[in-house]
Amino acid sequence: MARKGLNTDRIVEAAAELIAEKGFDQFSLRELSDRLGVKTASLYNHISSLSELTSNIGQLAFERMARQLYNGTECKSSFDTLYHIAIGYRKFAKENPELYKTIVKIPSTGGSDLIEKGQNLVHSLYPVLEACGLSERDIIHFSRTIRSAMHGFITLEEAGFFGTMVDADESYSYMVETLIRSLKNEYGGEDR
Amino acid sequence: MARKGLNTDRIVEAAAELIAEKGFDQFSLRELSDRLGVKTASLYNHISSLSELTSNIGQLAFERMARQLYNGTECKSSFDTLYHIAIGYRKFAKENPELYKTIVKIPSTGGSDLIEKGQNLVHSLYPVLEACGLSERDIIHFSRTIRSAMHGFITLEEAGFFGTMVDADESYSYMVETLIRSLKNEYGGEDR
DNA sequence: TCGAAAAACTAACGGTATTAGTTTATAATA
DNA sequence: TATTATAAACTAATACCGTTAGTTTTTCGA
Numbered sequence: 141m142a143r144k145g146l147n148t149d150r151i152v153e154a155a156a157e158l159i160a161e162k163g164f165d166q167f168s169l170r171e172l173s174d175r176l177g178v179k180t181a182s183l184y185n186h187i188s189s190l191s192e193l194t195s196n197i198g199q200l201a202f203e204r205m206a207r208q209l210y211n212g213t214e215c216k217s218s219f220d221t222l223y224h225i226a227i228g229y230r231k232f233a234k235e236n237p238e239l240y241k242t243i244v245k246i247p248s249t250g251g252s253d254l255i256e257k258g259q260n261l262v263h264s265l266y267p268v269l270e271a272c273g274l275s276e277r278d279i280i281h282f283s284r285t286i287r288s289a290m291h292g293f294i295t296l297e298e299a300g301f302f303g304t305m306v307d308a309d310e311s312y313s314y315m316v317e318t319l320i321r322s323l324k325n326e327y328g329g330e331d332r
Numbered sequence: 333m334a335r336k337g338l339n340t341d342r343i344v345e346a347a348a349e350l351i352a353e354k355g356f357d358q359f360s361l362r363e364l365s366d367r368l369g370v371k372t373a374s375l376y377n378h379i380s381s382l383s384e385l386t387s388n389i390g391q392l393a394f395e396r397m398a399r400q401l402y403n404g405t406e407c408k409s410s411f412d413t414l415y416h417i418a419i420g421y422r423k424f425a426k427e428n429p430e431l432y433k434t435i436v437k438i439p440s441t442g443g444s445d446l447i448e449k450g451q452n453l454v455h456s457l458y459p460v461l462e463a464c465g466l467s468e469r470d471i472i473h474f475s476r477t478i479r480s481a482m483h484g485f486i487t488l489e490e491a492g493f494f495g496t497m498v499d500a501d502e503s504y505s506y507m508v509e510t511l512i513r514s515l516k517n518e519y520g521g522e523d524r
Numbered sequence: 525t526c527g528a529a530a531a532a533c534t535a536a537c538g539g540t541a542t543t544a545g546t547t548t549a550t551a552a553t554a
Numbered sequence: 555t556a557t558t559a560t561a562a563a564c565t566a567a568t569a570c571c572g573t574t575a576g577t578t579t580t581t582c583g584a
Contacts, residue, residue: 142532142579142580143530143531143532143579143580143581144531144532146531146532168570168571168572169571169572169573170570170571170572178531178532178533179532179533179534180571180572180573181532181533181534181535181573181574181575182531182532182533184572184573184574185530185531185532186531189572189573190571190572190573244487244488244491255492255493258493259495262493277498278506280495280497280498280503281498281502281503281506281507282506282510284485284488284494284500284503284507285481285485285503285506285507285510287484287488287493288480288481288482288483288484288485288487288488288507289477289480289481289484290480290484291480291484291487291488292479292480292481292482292483292484292485292487293476293477293480293484295436295480295483295484295487296436296476296479296480296483299436299438300447301447301450301454301479302476303451303472305472306469306472306473308476310473311472311473311476311477314470314473314474314476314477315473315476315477315480318474318477318511318514319510319514321514322510322511322513322514322517325513325514325517335548335549335550335561335562335563336562336563338562338563360539360540360541361540361541361542362539362540362541370562370563370564371563371564371565372540372541372542373542373543373563373564373565373566374562374563374564376541376542376543377561377562377563378562381541381542382540382541382542
């Protein structure tokens with residue numbers, strides 16, 4: 141009955157760890173509380189509901205991803221930067237597949253904090269695209285395009301919708317290069 | 333206690349209807365059996381588990397989508413055909429948002445029947461891309477690219493990750509046109 | 525030192541999918 | 555047509571799940 145020094149952050153981190161190990165679908169508050177050495181009901185002193193917890197885990201995933209994506213990205217051009225972001229995005233998703241799932245599995249209701257964290261990740265794309273020469277409106281369009289492509293690829297691959305005949309890495313490179321090439325063709329030359 | 337003439341197909345269709353009405357997350361076997369005028373346990377004479385049922389619903393979604401996508405697609409060029417498929421894909425997903433979710437929410441284990449139905453939908457893309465002049469390998473690559481883009485866009489939009497400042501329809505057109513333009517630039521002229 | 529607040533607990537509720545065992549209705553067979 | 559076997563309904567129970575209410579214990583601040 142001694143206090144365990146629990147708080148929201150520790151719970152969220154332990155939950156993320158548990159999800160990473162056992163999978164998103166196998167996750168339960170019961171197993172989480174077991175691991176924290178506490179009864180399930182005690183969690184509710186720190187969290188208000190499972191869906192709120194899930195949202196917090198999604199935010200954690202965004203933060204970790206952002207940290208991994210934008211550390212030491214020294215590239216020759218904005219196009220190169222874009223390429224490395226795209227490669228890093230998938231790298232993170234493949235290294236943390238179950239954690240990545242939480243990002244989009246949030247119930248649409250009340251996930252505004254998560255959406256905000258997602259926006260942070262997105263906004264950091266904008267300067268890169270601006271440096272490529274895109275207009276304000278096209279920055280939005282292209283940002284949505286490449287995010288859709290990356291996320292869709294990861295989701296479909298993970299779900300098993302790509303056959304095994306052709307290497308997925310190769311397809312991903314094809315996709316990203318296709319999008320960047322279209323950027324070069326439309327908006328500028330080689331040296332951005 | 334009189335027999336209700338129930339079978340797997342009727343259950344799957346009723347489940348799809350229920351999901352369309354109440355949402356994927358609100359779905360339960362209890363409400364499904366209520367609607368069918370039967371006790372929940374009785375469903376197990378026709379289905380083996382919820383996840384199998386979910387997989388069957390996903391297959392139904394694929395079939396309906398395929399039917400809607402490929403009826404009366406009379407286009408001037410293969411590029412036009414591709415464009416209309418892309419627009420129709422999103423149209424279906426927006427008209428049947430909850431049903432669309434079932435496609436990808438299937439547990440990866442044992443969903444081989446569903447994967448096969450998905451492959452059918454994919455394979456019907458191949459002749460179009462072949463007519464555009466793509467090599468066998470690039471057909472796979474580009475097919476994965478556009479499927480990723482379409483699916484990712486729909487998922488991110490539905491989850492609320494696109495702001496409301498810029499119209500999503502416009503972004504979707506931008507995305508599809510960008511991909512088709514890249515196809516024209518790489519593989520051929522105007523008249524395919 | 526005492527009182528209040530926070531954090532643990534126990535116990536219970538309503539919900540879920542699922543299984544086992546039983547009865548009934550239909551279909552096939554003799 | 556009568557009988558039997560099979561399939562489809564049922565009842566009842568299990569083991570989870572998230573969540574809430576109410577209680578006890580610990581800790582911290584006045």
